[in-house]
Amino acid sequence: MRAEERILGGLEAGFKQFPWAAIVTVTGNNIDKMCAGTLISLRFVATAGHCTSYCKDQAHPECKRPVPADELTFKVQLGEYDYVNRRPNQETRTYHAVNLFLHPDYRSNIRLVETGFLESDPKYDIAILKLDRAVKPSSYITPICLPEVGQLLFPDLATVIGWGRIGRYVGDPHSSVLQAVTVPVLSAEECAEMDGSSYPSPDQICAGLSNSDQSSCPGDSGGGLMTRDMEERWFLIGIVSTGLSLDSQISYNREEPKLHEIKDQSRRKQDSPRIDRQGSIRPDGQRVERDSQLPEIMTQDGNIRVERGDTARLTCEVAGLGNYVLMWKEKQRVISAGNLMVRKDPRFQLSVKDGVFVLYIRNVQREDAGDYICEVDVLGRPLRGKQILEVLVPPVVQTRENKVDLYKGDNYTLSCSGQGYPNPRIIWSKQGGYMRRPGYEGLSLPLTNVNRQDSGNYICQASNGVSTPAQAVITVRVKYPPEVEMEQNWLKSESGTEIDIDCIVYSDPSPQVTWFRNSGKIFETDRLLMTEKPGRWTIKIIDIRESDFGNYSCRATNLLGKASAVSVISGRPSPPRFTSHSVNFQSSVYNLTWTCESVSKVTEYKLRYRQSKDSNSEGGVWSELVLPVSEPTLQYHYTLRELKPGSVYDVVGFSRNKYGWSMHSKTFTFFNKGVDFSTQELIKKKLRETEEEEERARQKEEILITSLSSDSVTWLIDLRIGVMSIILFIQ
Incomplete structure (x- = not known):
């Protein structure tokens, strides 16, 4: 799989495509x-x-109390791809950091923006973790290449990977599967021209576009920004750092030459914080145990999906709460404190029992979606649990128009939009009839060079797995000049031969239809009847005579044009119409049957047959048979011999009477399957049934003979060869 089209607006990365990807988990000190x-x-x-530097004062522009490294635990997971559903035999390994090396010039700039929120804009935002043991390379785990010292790579495009959110907003879910997307790399001038951005600092790379649906997201921090050289080798050129807002570019700290500097520093520096094998950093080899009397949130973080209008149930279980107070928060707003409801919304209710705090939200709406935090403040250090509420919204579909009038040859695009959560999938269909692209997906359906077959009701269906799909119908009417087809049907009756000539007209607007024989207009007589049904005009000629022969034409006219077609009555017979079964179960012979309509006696037939073309052959040579006819019958037949089992054959026929030869028939195709196992079993079964029936008949006759013996008459009935022989013996 390719990653270039998959984070926000991207795709899932290929399995084992980025074996250097790592998940870094930081825990400790809340x-x-x-x-x-x-x-x-x-x-x-x-x-x-x-990702490695934190402040006890939370988000303040000036951190007075940074979290000491010895209070943090760094766990590194390698070989990971989908951390929820691992693949069979997938190789993952867990390591712990024994040293942390932060860039010497790193600083975390926290600033107050117009919205009143604090945002982080760190500088020299790179750190290196030294693992507790060396990695054993495999197809699942291997390092990425680094540029040479002093080498600056500035490609047009770069790829970023991570497990962050796959949407732009707070309520959007995180991905459990490694995501990847390709983004443009911008110059400093290009970056400054984008909405919401400024000149990047010298340590930063600017990548992505404003208001783009393809970017890295929260949770992707620390992921690699990568590019490939001419030999298709991957190189790390940056680290995912920050975006100034949801609609701005993402800043990536340049990798070169900082990683080389930090790695050199890690070899020299001896007083860096050390980490034990369990991953808890300690300066003196001692571990600090957690106070067993402090509260602990027992509920695991998770996602809750509720359909709009239903009731959401958010649970937070706390052990050892004691005199501490648990609060529910959403978007920094306090919903409840202890047993007290703070938010004055009648839809919100709280249930508290045995340390389990359940927040109910009735009649959930889309704007209720987001992160709900249950928090216990312990001496200025909050303990938090998070429930992400996703509000499922049934799909709603809208169309730009309900009716469209087009002319033959026009190009047009049908449009349809769907709303809901998750975003609905749009599928197009058509009520009956022909559709060029059945099952087409997308917000628009292109119709090019339209014709009459494109007319009809098109259905735009939006579905997202919530409730029932929503539908909208667009009626398309294509106006076009008449299109005419002719059919001829023969019927034998006591009064002679009748012929129906059908004129099938496709037209919008409706046509005017006129009949002609040769060059003159014709009208109804006692032997020529005219009928009309929707789309079909018919003339019936009763007791056809030689004087009726000629060219019969049907001319159709509407506002857009006219068209005509001709059906010839010449006295010549119709082509043979084959009536045989299309599958033959005999090994080498096939009984071909057909019928024919003719105003006079058919004198002969001509048959042509050959082995049909297929993907492996060009087909056989035509064999031709001429079959004279002595007496007319309702159905004719001929046995084809020396056929190959398992082969397909084509047959074409001609008829002849005193007026001449007919046109060739439609090609008739049959499959000479031969006697297969199932057919043999049927034959054996039929023979067994026949023998059993004969045996029962023989037993009945023996009883009859016994009953007649007193009258000196004996009947002998031999059924073995299917012939009843009755011999009378007189004693």
């Missing part, structure tokens, strides 16, 4: 964060600096 990382050697993983 911190539980997941970032991405990149394996850059057999012992080092690169990630974002802000």
Whole structure:
């Protein structure tokens, strides 16, 4: 699989496509964060600096109390692809960091924006984790290449990977499957011209476009920005850092030459914080145990999906709450504190029992979607649990128009939009009739060079798995000049031969139809009847005579044009119409049957047959038979011999009477299957049934003979050869 079309607006990465991808989990001091990382050697993983640096004062522009490294645990997962549904035999390995090397110039700039929120804009946002043991390379786990020292790679496009959100908004879900997308790499000037952006600092790369649906998202921090060289080798050129807002570009800290600097520093620096094998950083080899009396949130973070209008149930279970207070929050708004409802919305209700806090939201609406936090503040250090509420909205479909009038040859695009959550899938269909692209998916359905077959009711159906699909109908009318087809049917009756000539007219608007014989207009007589049905005009000639022979034409006219077709009555017979079964179960012979209509006696038939063409052969040579006819019958037959089993044959026929030869028939095709196992079994079964029936008949006759013996008459009945022989013996 390719990654270039898959994070936000991207696709799932190919399995084992990026074996250097890492999941970095940071825990401790009420911190539980997941970032991405990149394996850059057999012992080092690169990630974002802000994934390893935290402040006890939360988000303040100036951090007075940074979280010490010895209070954090760094776990690195390699070989991961889908951390929810792992594949069979998938190789994943877990490592712990023993050293953390943050870029010497790293700083986390926290600033207040117009919306009143604090945003982070870190500088030199790169860190390296040293693993507790060397990595053993495999097809699942291997390092990425690094540029040479001083080498700057600035491609037009680069690929970014991660497990972050796959949407733009807070309520959008995270991906459990590694995502990848290709984004354009912008110059500083191009970046500054984009909405919501400014000149990147020298340590940053600007990639992506404003208001784009293809980018990295929250949760992708620390992931690699990569490019390939002419030899298709992947190189790491940046680390996912931050985007200033949801509608701005993402900043990627340049990889070169910082990683080389940090790696050199890691070899020299001896006083860096050390980490034990369990991953808890310690400066002096001692571990600090958690106070067993403190509260602990027992409920796992998760996603809750509720259909709009239903009731959502959000649960938070706390052990050892004691005198501490649990709060429910949403978008920084307090919903409840302890047993008290703070938010004055009658749809919100709280149930508390035995440390289980259940928040009910009745009549859930789309705007209720988002992250709901249950929080316990413990001496200024909050413990948090998170439930992500997704509100499922049934699909609604809208069309630009309900009726469209077109002319033959026009080009037009039908449009349809669907709304709902998740985003609905749009599928087009048509009520009966022909559709060029059945099952076509998309917001629009192109109709090019339309003709009469494109007329009809087109259905735009939106479905997202919530409730029932929504539909809208667009009626398309294609106006076109008449199109005429002719059919001729013969019928034998006591009064002679009758002929029906049908004129089938396709036309919009409706046509005017006129009949002609040779060059003159014809009208009804006692032997020529005219009838009309929707789309079909018919003349019936009763007791056909030689004087009726000629060219019969049907002329149709409407506002857009006219058309005509001719049916010839010449006295010549119709072509043979084959009536045999299309599958033959005999090994080498086939009984071919046919019928023919003719105003006079048919004198002979001509048959041509050959082995049919297929993908492996050009077909056989035509064999021709001439069959004289002595007496007319309702049905004719001929046995074809020396056929090959398992072959397909084509047959074409001609008829002849005193007026001449007919046109050739339609090609008739039959399959000479031969006697297969199932047919043999049927024959054997039929023979067994016949023998059993004969045996029962013989037993009945023996009883009859016995009953007649007193009258000195004996009947002997021999049924073995299917002939009843009755011999009378007189004693």
